[in-house]
Amino acid sequence: MNTSLFGYTLALADDALVSAQRMGWWISRAPELEEDVALANIGLDQLGQARLLLGYAGELEGEGRTEDDLAYLRDDREFRNVQLVERPMTDFGVAMARLLVFATYQLHLYRSLTVSDDARLAAVAAKAVKEVTYHVDHASRWVLRLGDGTDESHRRMQAALDAEWPFVDELFTPCHPSLGGRVTDPSALREPTLTDVSRVIAQATLTVPAVSPALGGGREGLHTEHLGFLLAEMQHLHRSHPGATW
Amino acid sequence: MSSRGWPLWEVFVRARRGLSHVHAGSLHAPDAEMALRNARDLYTRRGEGVSIWVVRASDIEASTPDERDAFFDPAADKIYRHPTFYDVPEGVHHL
Numbered sequence: 001m002n003t004s005l006f007g008y009t010l011a012l013a014d015d016a017l018v019s020a021q022r023m024g025w026w027i028s029r030a031p032e033l034e035e036d037v038a039l040a041n042i043g044l045d046q047l048g049q050a051r052l053l054l055g056y057a058g059e060l061e062g063e064g065r066t067e068d069d070l071a072y073l074r075d076d077r078e079f080r081n082v083q084l085v086e087r088p089m090t091d092f093g094v095a096m097a098r099l100l101v102f103a104t105y106q107l108h109l110y111r112s113l114t115v116s117d118d119a120r121l122a123a124v125a126a127k128a129v130k131e132v133t134y135h136v137d138h139a140s141r142w143v144l145r146l147g148d149g150t151d152e153s154h155r156r157m158q159a160a161l162d163a164e165w166p167f168v169d170e171l172f173t174p175c176h177p178s179l180g181g182r183v184t185d186p187s188a189l190r191e192p193t194l195t196d197v198s199r200v201i202a203q204a205t206l207t208v209p210a211v212s213p214a215l216g217g218g219r220e221g222l223h224t225e226h227l228g229f230l231l232a233e234m235q236h237l238h239r240s241h242p243g244a245t246w
Numbered sequence: 247m248s249s250r251g252w253p254l255w256e257v258f259v260r261a262r263r264g265l266s267h268v269h270a271g272s273l274h275a276p277d278a279e280m281a282l283r284n285a286r287d288l289y290t291r292r293g294e295g296v297s298i299w300v301v302r303a304s305d306i307e308a309s310t311p312d313e314r315d316a317f318f319d320p321a322a323d324k325i326y327r328h329p330t331f332y333d334v335p336e337g338v339h340h341l
Binding site for chain 2: 032033034035037038041137138141145
């Protein structure tokens with residue numbers, strides 16, 4: 001009976017989980033040790049959100065699947081994350097552009113979920129709001145410095161925004177209307193998210209890209225070819241050694 | 247991106263209200279704002295602090311080992327500066 005709330009919760013969880021995995025790539029690769037730690041912290045915050053949401057999604061589904069079952073034993077077509085977070089993120093400008101958009105979206109999402117009729121989602125959101133507030137801050141400061149930095153950093157920051165922008169629109173895909181007051185309809189987050197992001201972009205002397213949205217479909221399990229490779233790395237240990245623990 | 251040239255910052259963390267800021271360590275950052283945030287990530291991630299100061303290491307004037315004799319030895323033989331010549335009244339536990 002909770003199928004659509006299950007799907008909604010799973011989508012939020014998968015966004016956070018896949019983003020955390022991409023963020024973890026930066027450990028040992030950031031421009032400085034201090035930034036390694038910062039990005040790892042952000043990834044771990046997202047992973048914490050994913051764990052709480054996956055655990056709750058498993059309960060809503062009612063088929064006994066745990067957070068580990070959902071994280072490690074689904075294939076890419078069963079993941080509900082947006083394509084924004086699954087694509088490779090091996091350029092620092094891309095990482096900051098994506099984090100700015102995604103964290104700003106999450107901030108508005110979680111803020112509105114704190115007053116959800118669903119007590120569990122409200123509790124997860126209340127914890128996450130403080131975390132993503134910091135993520136927005138971190139990304140904003142880097143976008144400002146790179147956008148309003150040297151000619152080279154400005155050019156690369158703009159290129160990063162241009163690359164991410166087609167995938168922004170999918171964040172605001174409307175959810176199932178039957179969910180009513182228990183959830184936040186993502187389409188309501190478009191205006192506040194884009195207003196905040198555009199303000200940072202303008203301050204950084206950059207331009208909001210004018211591009212058409214990508215095809216999307218992540219919420220229905222349609223993904224880019226990159227998600228399969230990400231999952232192979234993330235799930236390999238659990239699938240090779242079922243039930244392995246530390 | 248080359249990080250060469252990021253200056254060194256010294257980090258001071260206050261563990262809770264009423265205590266002083268204590269030197270926690272150092273880090274690299276491009277400017278003061280980022281230094282504060284890096285300090286948050288490096289030195290308060292296990293709930294160690296309620297307040298952080300960062301100071302550019304080059305702005306700190308420090309005593310050198312060469313100055314040790316003139317700076318610190320004269321204090322070594324002035325035991326009357328230590329509060330050891332008082333009789334502690336009985337029953338006073340927190341003097």
